[in-house]
Amino acid sequence: MVTQNRLAGETSPYLLQHADNPVNWQPWDATALAEAADGDRPLFISIGYAACHWCHVMAHESFEDPVVAELINRSFVAIKIDREERPDLDQLYMTATQAATGHGGWPMTVFATPDGRPFFAGTYFPPVERHGQPSFSKVLLALEEAWGTQREAIEAQADELAKAVAKEAGFVDAIAAEALVDDLDLDRALDALVADLATRFDAEHGGFGGAPKFPRPSYLEALLTHHRRTGDPLSLSMATTTLDAMAAGGIYDHLAGGFARYSVDSEWRVPHFEKMLTDQALLARCYLHAFEVTGEPSYRQVVVETLRWVLDHLGLPHGGLASSVDADAAGVEGSHAVFTPAEIATSLQGVDGALSASEACRFYRVTEEGSFEHGSSVLARDPALSLLRTPAEEITRRALLDTRERRAQPALDDKVLVEWNAMVASVLAEAAGALGIPEWGDAARQIVTNLDQNHRSAEGRLLRAGRAGRMAHLAMLGDYAWLLEALTRLFELDGDDHWIDRAHLVAGDMIALFHDGQSASAMTPEVGAGFFTTGSDAEVLLVRTKDLFDGALPSATSVAATGLSRLALITGDTDLLAVADRTVAMATKILRSHPAAVPDLILALGLLRSSIEVAVPGPAGPLLDAARGSFIPFSVIVTGSSESTPLFRDRLPGFAYVCRHGVCDLPSSEPDSVKEQVDRAVAR
Numbered sequence: 001m002v003t004q005n006r007l008a009g010e011t012s013p014y015l016l017q018h019a020d021n022p023v024n025w026q027p028w029d030a031t032a033l034a035e036a037a038d039g040d041r042p043l044f045i046s047i048g049y050a051a052c053h054w055c056h057v058m059a060h061e062s063f064e065d066p067v068v069a070e071l072i073n074r075s076f077v078a079i080k081i082d083r084e085e086r087p088d089l090d091q092l093y094m095t096a097t098q099a100a101t102g103h104g105g106w107p108m109t110v111f112a113t114p115d116g117r118p119f120f121a122g123t124y125f126p127p128v129e130r131h132g133q134p135s136f137s138k139v140l141l142a143l144e145e146a147w148g149t150q151r152e153a154i155e156a157q158a159d160e161l162a163k164a165v166a167k168e169a170g171f172v173d174a175i176a177a178e179a180l181v182d183d184l185d186l187d188r189a190l191d192a193l194v195a196d197l198a199t200r201f202d203a204e205h206g207g208f209g210g211a212p213k214f215p216r217p218s219y220l221e222a223l224l225t226h227h228r229r230t231g232d233p234l235s236l237s238m239a240t241t242t243l244d245a246m247a248a249g250g251i252y253d254h255l256a257g258g259f260a261r262y263s264v265d266s267e268w269r270v271p272h273f274e275k276m277l278t279d280q281a282l283l284a285r286c287y288l289h290a291f292e293v294t295g296e297p298s299y300r301q302v303v304v305e306t307l308r309w310v311l312d313h314l315g316l317p318h319g320g321l322a323s324s325v326d327a328d329a330a331g332v333e334g335s336h337a338v339f340t341p342a343e344i345a346t347s348l349q350g351v352d353g354a355l356s357a358s359e360a361c362r363f364y365r366v367t368e369e370g371s372f373e374h375g376s377s378v379l380a381r382d383p384a385l386s387l388l389r390t391p392a393e394e395i396t397r398r399a400l401l402d403t404r405e406r407r408a409q410p411a412l413d414d415k416v417l418v419e420w421n422a423m424v425a426s427v428l429a430e431a432a433g434a435l436g437i438p439e440w441g442d443a444a445r446q447i448v449t450n451l452d453q454n455h456r457s458a459e460g461r462l463l464r465a466g467r468a469g470r471m472a473h474l475a476m477l478g479d480y481a482w483l484l485e486a487l488t489r490l491f492e493l494d495g496d497d498h499w500i501d502r503a504h505l506v507a508g509d510m511i512a513l514f515h516d517g518q519s520a521s522a523m524t525p526e527v528g529a530g531f532f533t534t535g536s537d538a539e540v541l542l543v544r545t546k547d548l549f550d551g552a553l554p555s556a557t558s559v560a561a562t563g564l565s566r567l568a569l570i571t572g573d574t575d576l577l578a579v580a581d582r583t584v585a586m587a588t589k590i591l592r593s594h595p596a597a598v599p600d601l602i603l604a605l606g607l608l609r610s611s612i613e614v615a616v617p618g619p620a621g622p623l624l625d626a627a628r629g630s631f632i633p634f635s636v637i638v639t640g641s642s643e644s645t646p647l648f649r650d651r652l653p654g655f656a657y658v659c660r661h662g663v664c665d666l667p668s669s670e671p672d673s674v675k676e677q678v679d680r681a682v683a684r
Contacts, residue, residue: 495640
């Protein structure tokens with residue numbers, strides 16, 4: 001029997017945070033599951049992530065308590081899971097938690113039979129009974145007794161929750177059976193999504209819904225796309241109002257750049273302070289597209305500051321980018337980031353050229369009352385004023401940042417995830433071309449090369465997570481899909497055939513490992529059944545799920561369809577295009593009835609129904625700049641002289657060729673003409 005905590009050898013910083021707990025934590029592996037089966041002991045499964053504030057709270061209150069640890073150790077096999085390393089397990093048990101309680105979140109607390117069937121689930125439990133919620137110790141004692149005396153009831157509950165999880169997992173196949181490829185209508189879906197968003201839009205503060213308020217990059221991308229296609233001023237207003245409010249609010253880091261995870265209020269004023277790599281990538285892309293649409297220089301500033309922060313603060317010695325920065329510093333949430341008027345004054349004392357202390361307080365909305373705890377203020381800006389800084393304001397920013405960097409700093413989750421790193425590389429490659437920042441292209445190449453070469457098993461299988469040169473866990477659909485997307489973006493940037501060669505290999509592996517060919521054969525020939533989240537070679541869990549709905553991240557299904565479509569448009573591979581088309585088609589019913597659940601699938605549909613191909617043979621120049629300087633939804637833009645793409649066939653250097661879904665305009669040799677052709681191609 002395993003009698004010790006086994007987390008010390010793990011790659012996940014979240015698991016390593018618990019390696020010294022008195023709880024005999026195990027990673028999710030065959031050893032832990034065998035111990036539970038051999039000893040007929042239930043599993044206690046705790047799921048979270050390194051930057052999770054309430055995960056830290058529950059750890060301090062319960063998992064570091066020897067009395068609580070003894071209760072766990074004597075009757076349960078305790079398993080810790082990093083939701084970012086194992087999104088498959090997180091999705092499975094989150095479905096069970098939501099079915100059991102009607103809500104979910106982290107830390108997730110699940111009790112399961114030795115074969116993994118959940119029978120009791122919740123999220124955070126306090127150390128003492130509070131607001132009608134039982135203490136964690138009381139939960140442990142009750143379940144300990146029930147396991148010994150009410151086994152039949154527990155087995156029945158486990159069966160019910162397992163059925164609920166299976167039903168949820170089967171939902172995608174159920175709707176796919178009703179899908180028809182020819183019934184997909186891009187503009188109908190996009191119009192319906194925008195109309196839905198308009199009913200939820202906060203016209204005063206931006207965003208959708210009330211507190212807590214999360215950025216939804218997919219919605220913003222859809223709004224910008226709708227405006228480009230229709231000229232609708234409401235679409236643009238909803239997007240820019242939200243982007244302006246977020247960039248001015250406390251959710252944006254006005255000293256270092258980058259965005260916090262979400263705002264606890266409806267005004268974007270007070271953030272939950274953790275900074276996730278994914279948010280930086282997706283929001284930087286939104287602000288890049290908004291800059292291309294509007295020309296507003298503050299949007300460009302946000303892109304530059306955000307991506308600069310990512311490269312400067314999340315870059316790792318072994319290659320790749322860290323996953324997140326914690327919300328807490330020295331055990332106190334946000335303590336590294338907030339200021340009082342007195343701290344502003346001290347920071348600026350003797351700094352030549354800076355604002356006065358009172359001016360700086362007004363500039364960053366720092367007051368004696370404060371906007372956060374203990375009279376401190378989260379730095380924010382007046383959304384009615386420009387975010388661009390004068391020289392004095394820039395000197396002030398640097399002085400305050402210097403003060404902040406001398407404080408205790410939040411922990412860094414320094415694991416490298418293929419999916420998240422590839423997401424950033426994709427944005428870096430696009431932004432490098434659009435903004436003319438070549439070092440970002442270099443960074444994107446380094447990131448993708450590290451992922452494609454080093455995150456591999458001895459057999460060549462892509463591995464999802466790595467830390468300090470050690471790799472772990474089979475990569476999932478999202479990892480392959482985003483790597484494919486990033487490879488196509490790099491080809492767009494420099495026209496190097498290497499990226500297309502690697503993209504073909506990644507696409508082939510993705511289809512072989514994840515595509516649901518068996519289910520597809522049982523359906524009509526026109527409709528495929530999409531992609532599983534986990535590979536055919538992965539561990540068998542209660543269910544094998546498909547990720548269809550968008551949340552904080554685009555669904556893996558939508559990214560897979562996007563990556564395959566982009567590669568197909570570049571190379572002319574109609575087989576890949578057919579797989580992508582069938583993948584999107586399986587969601588026809590949802591696209592029509594609940595478009596807000598699948599905004600990224602709508603955008604993927606655009607590549608299949610209204611693609612724009614721009615070819616600029618030869619070296620980069622003004623014609624390419626004209627194309628890259630515009631936001632062109634559903635597009636691929638190629639340059640150089642590659643033989644990998646038919647988009648250069650019979651086309652001459654010195655001209656740009658703008659085509660809409662294969663129908664081309666006259667060749668253009670003037671940048672203004674290129675922009676006019678692009679605008680015509682984008683419009684409905």
